[in-house]
Amino acid sequence: MNEVENYISRFEPEIQSRLKIMRELFFEVLADTEESIRYKMPAYKVGKYHLYFAAYKKHIGFYPVYGLTEIEDEILVYRAKKAKDSLHFPHDKALPIDLLKKIIRLKSLLN
Template structure:
């Protein structure tokens, strides 16, 4: 059986159990507020935001929400992420704990600055 291919973020969020949807929506709104000019898309079959390239992605799993701000977004905030499970490009926020919206906002804003700087360098070449 082939996995469902999502066309919209609303479709993605609505595919999860009712208790998970508000968590995904809160994460979505936190990102939108931090990056109001970013384009919301589905990429790699999960919600993502683009602004001068890929900004962040997120996805829900059985016991956590995965947040993907690229490796630099994790490295830059390593101390503040010490309480969360992380890997090279991913952070796991447990579904049974409050989302750290302030930290998510800081990471998204860091990624905006990073992407804008890369775009500027590219433009100057």
């Protein structure tokens, strides 16, 4: 079991399922992405940047999401209050799979 799998295994099954989906999206969009734990959360190398996610009691946080002005309208609904780079995906709502793929793809293209 690698570090990310260990991180995911610490949560309840419903949360584990959501975290596994997010993890798989990175490899689906960027097959050769590098996976690690940074700042105590799963981290994925996308281009010259990293994207992170972390589970909390009521949501999954996704960081940092900036520089994506072309999809700002799509991500606005998920923006964390008082945080310009963070998105929150509540556990009681479906993950926005297509939006997550788009974010991963676009972040990998930023210079």
